[in-house]
Amino acid sequence: MNSTTTIMDAKAIDRAITRITHEILEYNKGPEGLALVGIVTRGDILAQQIALRIAQIETMQVPVGTLDISFYRDDVAAHLAPELHTTSLPFDVNGRTIVLVDDVLFTGRTIRAALDAIMDYGRPAEIKLAVLVDRGHRELPIRADFVGKNVPSEPGEHVRLFLEQVDGRSSVEVWKAMPGERIGSAPVPSSTTKAGTTRTSHIEATKSDTTRTSREETT
Amino acid sequence: MGGLSSRHLLEIEALNSRDIDTIITTAQSFKEVNERVIKKLPTLRGRTVVNLFLEPSTRTRTSFELAAKRLSADAINMSGSALATVKGESLVDTAKTLDAMDCDLVVLRHAYAGSPHILARTMRARVINAGDGKHQHPTQTLLDLFTMRQHFGRIEGLNVGIVGDVAHSRVAGSLLPALAIMGASATVIAPPTLLPARPDVLGAHVCTDLDSILPELDVVYMLRVQQERLGRSPFPSLREYAQLFGINSQRLATLKDEAIIMHPGPVNRGVELSSAAVDTAKNLLLYQVSAGVAVRMALMYLLLGGEEDGFAA
Numbered sequence: 001m002n003s004t005t006t007i008m009d010a011k012a013i014d015r016a017i018t019r020i021t022h023e024i025l026e027y028n029k030g031p032e033g034l035a036l037v038g039i040v041t042r043g044d045i046l047a048q049q050i051a052l053r054i055a056q057i058e059t060m061q062v063p064v065g066t067l068d069i070s071f072y073r074d075d076v077a078a079h080l081a082p083e084l085h086t087t088s089l090p091f092d093v094n095g096r097t098i099v100l101v102d103d104v105l106f107t108g109r110t111i112r113a114a115l116d117a118i119m120d121y122g123r124p125a126e127i128k129l130a131v132l133v134d135r136g137h138r139e140l141p142i143r144a145d146f147v148g149k150n151v152p153s154e155p156g157e158h159v160r161l162f163l164e165q166v167d168g169r170s171s172v173e174v175w176k177a178m179p180g181e182r183i184g185s186a187p188v189p190s191s192t193t194k195a196g197t198t199r200t201s202h203i204e205a206t207k208s209d210t211t212r213t214s215r216e217e218t219t
Numbered sequence: 220m221g222g223l224s225s226r227h228l229l230e231i232e233a234l235n236s237r238d239i240d241t242i243i244t245t246a247q248s249f250k251e252v253n254e255r256v257i258k259k260l261p262t263l264r265g266r267t268v269v270n271l272f273l274e275p276s277t278r279t280r281t282s283f284e285l286a287a288k289r290l291s292a293d294a295i296n297m298s299g300s301a302l303a304t305v306k307g308e309s310l311v312d313t314a315k316t317l318d319a320m321d322c323d324l325v326v327l328r329h330a331y332a333g334s335p336h337i338l339a340r341t342m343r344a345r346v347i348n349a350g351d352g353k354h355q356h357p358t359q360t361l362l363d364l365f366t367m368r369q370h371f372g373r374i375e376g377l378n379v380g381i382v383g384d385v386a387h388s389r390v391a392g393s394l395l396p397a398l399a400i401m402g403a404s405a406t407v408i409a410p411p412t413l414l415p416a417r418p419d420v421l422g423a424h425v426c427t428d429l430d431s432i433l434p435e436l437d438v439v440y441m442l443r444v445q446q447e448r449l450g451r452s453p454f455p456s457l458r459e460y461a462q463l464f465g466i467n468s469q470r471l472a473t474l475k476d477e478a479i480i481m482h483p484g485p486v487n488r489g490v491e492l493s494s495a496a497v498d499t500a501k502n503l504l505l506y507q508v509s510a511g512v513a514v515r516m517a518l519m520y521l522l523l524g525g526e527e528d529g530f531a532a
Binding site for chain 2: 068070071072073076077079080084085086087088116120121122
């Protein structure tokens, strides 16, 4: 069976969020012009918590937005988001310093999608990235500016953040994935041909003249 | 999982209430996108959508075209005299030609009931029925359900009255089964000449007196008097029809406070709705139109995304 290792508990997560908050304020020299954007479904909660701490430290409320990147994924053809969440950026993006907040930084594809999504709202002065856990294995040239904890991990492992608000407990846990299981937002590791090569056998399909050749069968 | 239980959208009965819920919630996300300054998503980049409209249509075609373009799909419109069908090509041959061009989705509007089924049997591409003869108009129905859900927060238990030409209306043809799927109660209100010979097959309550039922309805769904489809005159005059089955200021006053008036458009002012009634209902009628774009985006996303998720194909 799978053995699960807890690498951060509620206390550790709390401290990491507090430190990230201070780092953001230090970098930005205060809360002016700042906006936080959390990626659903854990990043938005982290963003709220950072905003709460900023309010305590600086007595100023920074705007917080939430982002669902489902429509910006690079693998829409491969799978759909099981559940869509609303995107709401209740502030003018133009000219702001935006701190994008996510739970676990892995391949970087989610962040790539989030950057595109934010750009569709306007032209921020800059976008910084805060993550609670950086687990490595990037597939894109993306790096986090504020990191709660670096967790060296195997590609075949799950590294996941659980939060009191949605999961009933706060922790970061690592466990081995089942074969063929999706890990984070990474594509399913399997031997089946992926989109892009699905149409190569077009000529064969016409040749065999079967009227009902589905795309699945032509691969 | 995301996705629908059907590869195509040919008729509303192919969907279950969970599918319809999925479409509505997905459409809510797209509604937000349509309210942005930049109304464009990269979701269906590289996909090709063909709007095959073999019957005149402006609003539905425009709505599909916008939906495809806002999702970054390449949308091609084929309609009117530009079509090879005018040169005698059969629908099946057109389908094979489009398949050979590797299009991903065909949106079909056709004068004959059942033609989207022929297309779906022949093609590899997904097919959406955008109205087939007097049979169904499922995307209209989905946007109507979306509008009801947004207004009432639910569809189940709503008392919906469908007024007018039920016999010839594809809008009613898909709305009636959809309301049954969603657990709403439907009443058709029309003169007997505009009802099918056996109105009991509709599975709805039948009523010929609008005034008696109006105060009970949550949704008053007015069907367009389709003068182009009415062969021999089913009523003495439009004026008489308007007096008996049109919504005017007096009838507006008898509606429940929270009741809404819906219409698939385009409205014949002074027939189904008096000018005053059109102005009262205007916001919602326009809401239906904008909901249409969001719902069609949701359908394209759900039908073209997640191809490898294992559809019940």
